[in-house]
Amino acid sequence: MADSSADARPHALFVAGPFQGHFVPAANLAIKLAAKGFIITFVTTEAFHHMRSDSGASSHDQRDIFSAARSKGLDIRYDVVSDGVPVPPDWRSNLEPVFYAHAHLLQAHVEELLRKLLLAAEPPVTLLIADTLFVWPSTLAKKYGLPYVSFWTQPALVFTLYYHMHLLIANGHFGAIPENRKDTITYVPGVQAIAPADLMSHFHKMNTSAVIHQLVVKSFEEVKGADFVLVNTVQELEDETILALQREKPFYAVGPIFPDGFTMEMVKANLWPEHDCSQWLDSMPPSSVLYVSFGSIYPISERDFSEIVRGVLDSKVNFLWVLRPGSVGTGSEDDPLPEGFREASRGRGMVVPWCSQKEVLLHPAVGGFLTHCGWNSILESMWCGVPLLCFPLIVDQPMNRTLVCQNLRIGLKLGDIGKVRRDHVSNAIRGLMGGEVGESVRREMEEVKKATRSALTPSGSSFKNLDQFIVDLLKHLAEKKGGQ
Template identity: 45%
Template structure:
């Protein structure tokens, strides 16, 4: 028994290989290590290579957790191959790559975890994997590991997917025929939602993404011992309470903003750095609209042009992050209207990268025009900045619905669809930036989020409860 008490609890952490999934899980890993547990964080080799290049390190032995380890945390770094050449363009071959992640990657993970577990018999391992993966339940069971799922989506989104069967029974996953504007009010824990606000991956069951997420988010997650959510209890307690009737669920977010924050280091490394601070200092409080869309979303040239002209017509100050990956051509000079940067003068600032939290927390910023990826939505709420919502895909429409209808901290740029008109864009921006009520509501949400991460806040208490429950679960498995 004395030896058993000295055994180290050790997390093996697998993020989905996309920036919006990596960042919150990096911070979760650091948080777990801060509780005295060991952590091995596993990147795919192509992600490791991208980060290595961004850090301008010519060696391949880059350790992104070295600072944390120097401070006494037991956090390790490992890589795993996905069998594709490093130069293979995984974004350009998205369906092919997702098919691999769904069907073939689990065998690589199985072998990888088997070697780790067998190499150290003095540790009690448990698995923490992104909720989108379809393999954790099977592999955890094979190696008798406690299975912890981490959801990088809103709890409302997770709750809807958790009841994929109910949506299917009611012809709402996918929508059959020409059913439009139907309210869904039968999912336990989920607030009433229009079918047009559902996640886009529910619409096409034939796509590899939908098939993979059905296997992961719906089927495999039901095998989890614990489910962690990157949200706060106060804003999504109905969904979390309903989910707790099935499995232990914990709202521990926003993990992007944990005090032991290594996320910014990773994020900054991927994009050229630009300093917006001096420009913001010259603007009056609440006068600047921050515009940024996720790098994985392909936005058409026409939309970008209409956005650009709408911003000019609005006469509102703005910072616009236009970076590689957001545009069809990948070349901002060919997509932004000719002469646009000259015409904006000092009213606008075009940058390829910025520290998003730094910008959103600046008093000059009064709004955020966003696709509503969950990380950006969290960061906007954390800073008390209301949003103009322009969702395109995945969970973005549902996140926008939460922002606009449930939390009253934003507006939609357009009703249900992706087409935009420059005059409408200008009118919406003008009206939004002059409306104080959104800022007032956003300040209330900001207080809720920041209170959750205080020492006695709900997310801190939930995290401590998770660690205690995890230790009890591991102890039971050892005894058995």
């Protein structure tokens, strides 16, 4: 920036989504913006902060997660606010109270902090950056005369389907869609033909009073008032969709939002301690291990877990399985693996409660990833060039699978909730890890890997898009100041 004095630098109040998949890219984006000269006050909820600090995931100062970033000269401040969720939270049994709190209680606590920062911070806050799925940022920003930057942590494809929800409703693609419906969705700007069954999971339910539905509807009313939208994706991988969105809003693809060096994170954001798998992986042949993980929040059903477990056994493929606490069924922390599983897989399988996913995916022994299709997991696979087996569980994940399997062709479908079968699982695993179909997927993944890594180079699209966003934002701030 031309003027680096504190009073000339933008000071952003950055409110991160309090879930692992939202918090991690938000923290990394905050560091990138601070490295560009921003002052950042980074905020999350007390409940999420408690989950992190109580997890034992790291031994450094849990109260101040950006201490390492500040030691390198970056001006990032860290704060927490209440969202009305009890501390310690119990998210495994029911997420509805969490969504309700974010929809109805969080705004008042963020506003209280914002007023304090406007009055007492040096320099005062000049803009608001917030997770798109909050229901209040545009309203709050306008109340205090601040620009609002909406940060979307999922692919542009999912964003545009939410943004054009009115088209889906008008065409009967919202609610209890019959399973045998054969038509496709072809009317959303910038979106290839997609099947109604692949829409976000809550679009298939008629209960419009559900908190998750109300939260999404209201948040996308708010995003239409955003001055800028940053999205954690790569321009070249979703170019048609992004170009259509740019006709609606100032929309910038700045992903994948990883720390410099990929695994060299300044912020430890894990919710559980990481198990070191490197020695075991070192003992395995190249591209021989299937990595299995279903994410950090939502449990897989006991029925589907049983079919997938038996399919993995039948495949005879080496595997590394992350089985976090509460990941199966009703959230019980009892061992969900069937009797005899560990003995039957001895020598070719390893089960751990958590690990460094990036380090695992980078390991040459890993040849495939059986995933719930969380967007962070997909981006990490793209960076590492590891093809995917897709078993989505909830919300955006079915649509993420469509992007992976249909649009980019870097993965294979494993089956659907309640329908997946062990024989299909074992065949799909063998096909991905050693068959002709797997070879085709690997070739496509190599091209995607090149595009993903290229995007973050100084001549790459995401690098340039972030710089362009900063130029446009500074111009906007200057015009706003000049008009006062």
